[in-house]
Amino acid sequence: AGSQEAHGRGGVKAVRDLSVLNVGDLFGVDCFLCRWWLFREGMFTMGTDEPEIRQDGEGPARRVRLNGFYMDQHEVSNEDFERFVNATGYLTEAEKFGDSFVFEGMLSEEVKSEIHQAVAAAPWWLPVKGANWKHPEGPDSNIFNRMDHPVLHVSWNDAVAFCTWAGKRLPTEAEWEYSCRGGLENRLFPWGNKLQPKGQHYANIWQGVFPSNNTAEDGYKGTAPVTAFPPNGYGLYNIVGNAWEWTSDWWAVQHSAEEAHNPTGPSSGTDKVKKGGSYMCHKSYCYRYRCAARSQNTPDSSASNLGFRCAADALPERQ
DSSP: OOEEEEEOGGGOEEEEETTEEETHHHHTSOOGGGSEEEEOSEEEEESOSSOSSGGGOOOOOEEEEEOOEEEESSOOBHHHHHHHHHHHOOOOHHHHHTEEEEEGGGSOHHHHHTOOOOBTTBTTEEEEETOBTTBTTSTTOOOTTOTTSBOOSOOHHHHHHHHHHTTOBOOOHHHHHHHHHTTOSSOSBTTBSOSSGGGOOOSOOOOEETTTEEOOTTSOSSOOOTTOSOOOTTSOSOSSSSSEEEEEEEOOSOOOOSOEESOOOOSOOSOEEEESOOTTOOTTTOOOOSTTOOEEEOTTOOBTTEEOOOEESSOOOOO
8 A cells, every 4th residue: 555745743744554444434424333444454663662661661662563453433432332231231340349440539529538548559549439430430420421431440351341242352552552653653642742732732631730730721631522632643533641441462561672463462461451541641640641651450450541442353243
């Protein structure tokens, strides 16, 4: 496939990859299937030789070749997940466990008064009884006005269940990072190296002083709609910021610098890789809204800033 040069956002010269196809163009209508992008076989540089958080295994930079795949244009929304639950009766792990972790700045005083423990290393994370995807901040909250926001409080296992129902799967870390970079090589963010080109916000992250003061200069203190903010060069929305996104890979911090073909990570492990950062990320605390950044959680973990998007090897049947 060929390519054409264009000036990317922030004055960065980008290469628009003509091997990327909006599935909606095939149908000519707005439909559930059309929120997909087809990526034909391609190669890119994964990771970085200039890691910001070395202990996370952001390096080394290595060339990776991928077979073609499909990728969701945006994160799975509350509306999408509700459709799945209504069709299957699925109960998330947070619902089964009876609680989930919520950022304390999002909680009502009544809910906070009933909590007497926290995460020692991150005291702003509180275990909230009754917190789940339908009640992101606990029993006194709901998603009625957030149906177009990313579903939260979904574990890796929950995400796999949704993807399987939809005829999809979770993306590998390599597929996710390829999609994130939007056709740009060796850039910090999906749109280039400047966080706010021409003063414009391109992602839902924390502004102000973490964790005490979120000025919400980007318009959101919590999550934003899944199509908020400009898409990257591949047409994908909120690939960084908003909500962390699960991948299929097991976590490891040692990587070979050799060229790889369709890497899928270690064959086993205890934690799964998540990518993209969230609305809680700030450079002083969680500078992980970069394409090469990564973090991890156990497969049964859930939280008020953790969601996912799906990928697939072939176009799934319409649900």
